[in-house]
Amino acid sequence: GENVEQHPSTLSVQEGDSAVIKCTYSDSASNYFPWYKQELGKGPQLIIDIRSNVGEKKDQRIAVTLNKTAKHFSLHITETQPEDSAVYFCAAGSGYSTLTFGKGTMLLVSP
Amino acid sequence: EPEVTQTPSHQVTQMGQEVILRCVPISNHLYFYWYRQILGQKVEFLVSFYNNEISEKSEIFDDQFSVERPDGSNFTLKIRSTKLEDSAMYFCASSEGGVGNTEAFFGQGTRLTVV
Numbered sequence: 709g710e711n712v713e714q715h716p717s718t719l720s721v722q723e724g725d726s727a728v729i730k731c732t733y734s735d736s737a738s739n740y741f742p743w744y745k746q747e748l749g750k751g752p753q754l755i756i757d758i759r760s761n762v763g764e765k766k767d768q769r770i771a772v773t774l775n776k777t778a779k780h781f782s783l784h785i786t787e788t789q790p791e792d793s794a795v796y797f798c799a800a801g802s803g804y805s806t807l808t809f810g811k812g813t814m815l816l817v818s819p
Numbered sequence: 820e821p822e823v824t825q826t827p828s829h830q831v832t833q834m835g836q837e838v839i840l841r842c843v844p845i846s847n848h849l850y851f852y853w854y855r856q857i858l859g860q861k862v863e864f865l866v867s868f869y870n871n872e873i874s875e876k877s878e879i880f881d882d883q884f885s886v887e888r889p890d891g892s893n894f895t896l897k898i899r900s901t902k903l904e905d906s907a908m909y910f911c912a913s914s915e916g917g918v919g920n921t922e923a924f925f926g927q928g929t930r931l932t933v934v
Contacts, residue, residue: 740918742922742923744862744925749927750927750928751823751910751925751926751927751928752862752910752925753925754922754923754924757922797861797862799862801918806852806864806867806875806877806918807864807918807923808864809861809862809863809864810861811860811861812861812862
């Protein structure tokens with residue numbers, strides 16, 4: 709089955725800096741890569757996703773890049789703000805299969 | 820904005836007891852899922868449900884687990900005889916199409932504590 713590795717497990721940045729979280733996956737059949745933000749006591753919330761027919765997608769301060777050959781994808785947050793502090797999960801899936809999640813990255817943005 | 824709702828938000832039960840976790844998926848969604856998250860760990864897939872039957876399940880989803888869509892709106896997860904290691908946050912999710920094609924929306928979760 710699919711295996712998703714996520715790094716780093718924790719990331720501390722200063723407000724205004726950029727943050728990058730990286731994930732690798734093992735199943736070449738995976739073609740859907742969402743990123744979820746989980747705030748304390750809440751369920752995961754989709755913030756951005758990418759499908760394997762594109763290499764990069766951007767939504768305001770958030771961008772995701774995908775390298776299918778190397779089987780890795782990354783989340784980039786620019787101009788970080790304290791409200792970006794949360795746990796971020798990457799995931800991989802395909803077609804009608806389930807999502808396999810990474811272990812999560814705790815992002816802490818200090819004012 | 821439509822959302823997935825779960826009840827209760829917190830359930831405490833004694834080891835060996837049966838629990839039922841309830842979920843109301845988004846109304847026009849056809850695919851339903853249960854995931855769990857043990858404290859401090861990653862979100863793990865339990866089961867997916869489509870067209871009134873299980874479409875996929877993980878190794879975690881053994882004989883003590885079952886799912887049901889008893890009516891047109893609810894989607895339940897039953898744990899027959901709870902164990903201490905079942906303590907976790909359980910998330911229900913739903914999607915309009917398969918997860919490779921459409922976004923999966925997660926509920927707020929039910930925190931299950933087995934004592």
